[in-house]
Amino acid sequence: MNYETLLCEVKDQVARVTLNRPQVLHALNAQVFNELEAIFTTLATDPAVRVILLTGSGEKAFAAGADINELAGTDPVAGEAKARRGQAVFRLIETCGKPVIACINGFALGGGCELAMACTMRLASETARLGQPEVKLGLIPGYGGSQRLPRLVGQPAALKLLLTGDMIGAAEALRIGLVDEVLPADKLMERAEALAKTIVSMAPLAISACLEAVRDGSEASLEEAIDMEAKIFGRLCGTADKQEGTKAFLEKRVPVWTGR
Structure with a gap:
């Protein structure tokens, strides 16, 4: 599989998909969406893959959000189309038929947090920071965040994040149910791989x-x-x-x- 914004490797029936735009903290642009769609479509039908791990390269970010350079020039028609495109790709991830474990290593903001919420479960490093800061741009989440967040954490906690645009740390994300486990940064992928191995051993x-x-x-x-x-x-x-x-x-x- 040859991609410009992603890395992918498969070992022991576990695929690791890594966002790889470190210069912009893995911001989600049109090319990233195209490649996520392509790779998850492929992995969903690959009998050699039972579990998918999704992470960002390095320790700074899982995904820092939408690419603001692309977003700045959108009009109402383009904005709605952009939201629907992101929603469709994240829905593909959510419904691919295989467990997808988000391994959150650093920032997961805006679209990055929405991407994590579209996964089956979320593991976070102790240094992870999550949030939906769209109100600071005069927007709301566009890739399903305003709907998945309250389903995960309840309406009051979701609205607190949505209305303030605040970032929260991993411990608070665990407390409200936004992530499922918090690990030391150097143990994040080890734990994800162990969890994936357990799932692979099941029917x-x-x-x-x-x-x-x-x-x-x-x-x-x-x-x-x-x-x-x-x-x-x-x-x-x-x-x-x-x-x-x-x-x-x-x-x-x-x-x-x-x-x-």
Whole structure:
């Protein structure tokens, strides 16, 4: 895979995607969106990849936000199109069918914070700083941040961040539920890889079904959601992996998954 703004490597069924525009703290421009779309489309259908880690090169930033040089010249039509483009790419990441772990190493601001929120879970270094400072530019988040943030942390905490534009540290982000774990900077990727290894050891179809049930269920009524859960549970009961999993448990051995 050859990209100008991203790096990607795959090892032991785990892909590491690294934003690589360090000179601008990995600011998100049109090219980054195009390459994120391309790489996640590829990884989503690659059977050799079970988990995706997403991070920024170096220790200064995960992604510092939208590219202000691009943003400054937008009119209403271009602005809406830009927002919809970012939303579509982040929705692709959110719905790719594989766990995506954001490894937040430094600044995750504006679009960078929105990118992290589109991931399945978020690990942060102790030096991470997160926020949605769009009000300081006369804007609101445009890539789904005004919707994902309150779903993650609740409306009061979300509005505090959205209305003040304040940055918060990793400890506060953990307290309000914006990130799931906080690690020393030198342990961030080690922990992410260990978490990915654990997920890889589980049944592939069950992992993708968990993602499906939680994602789609959260966007439905409880009645619709539990009906969906029952259908997914039933579907999995007809798989070879379910047969293998239950048999291995009874035989007290490690299961061998086939993804069928």
